[in-house]
Amino acid sequence: MLGDISRVQKIYLVTGRTDMRKGVNGLMAIIRDTYQMDPYANALYLFCGRKRDRIKALYFDKTGFVLLYKILDQGRFQWPCNASEVRTLTRQEYRWLLEGLSISQTKAFKHARKKEF
Template sequence: MLDFNVRTRYYLCDKPTDMRKGRNGLAGIVREILNRDPLRYDEAFIFYGRHYDIVKILHYDLNGYVMYEKWFDEGRFLKPVFMEARRCHRISREQLILLLATAVQTKLCI
């Protein structure tokens, strides 16, 4: 279970990711592109889809990989703006909660 605690470090990938990838594909990105160890139980990795309508979170919880997925039927996640050019950005627990809770509407229904 992913618990939003202060011990867990959250890392956000700065480029959209192919959301067809499963846990092994995302673990490969963590290892090869982000240069992190996907088997660390105190780290979670966040990936956006190309249209910012899907987010996947990969986490290792001592027994194996856990992957969370969230998508909006209407709207998109906030597109993050990065101040530095890196592939992997550490974000706070509060920033993660804000990213997961906020949908930007893509159309106005009248």
Template sequence: MLVKNITAKHVFLACGHTDMRKSIDGLAAIVQQNFKLDPFSKDVFMFCGRRKDRIKALFWDGDGFSLLYKRLDNGKFCWPKSPNEVISISEQQLRWLMEGLEICQPKSIKMSQPKSII
């Protein structure tokens, strides 16, 4: 197995487009300098190119960085457009994104907190 089991606290999307020529060091610098987050945390940081047909995911697995790269053969990712912003998404939103859907589905059932019956 090439990749260790990934257990992320959060998944962060770097909104807008990122230069896909950037490698691990360049992406880690964006996380640290632009978003003021710790690239050595147990979080996954995702970036998308201008054409929206490729993404990179960066994460620290304890003894080094891993960089995952996905390029679509057909279609585009529905990537948030707000430049210079980072957002945290849920596991469900990550699944939607990877399936080509918007991360905010208008007809999905929203999570709620249980109400006390007493």
């Protein structure tokens, strides 16, 4: 299914700003040439532009590259804008990012235990 990332083993966030005019080949070049990583790996690579209101995600699904693009209607992504580097995200941090939350949550609520009365 197009956009199904359930089988992706790693999620990488490229911090800083990326030129959102770049397509698959340009983003592959960043992954390969700047960070010496394999764009064909079973991984999702996330990029964000200067305005932080849009992100691109790139991954290889065994038959070709999938490029996902999300533009927020309102607000901005809580994107780390420090020097360009690659950071590994957990699936929870990925969900937080897409929900507009900071990936640097210091604490998350634990699921409540079922109480017996």
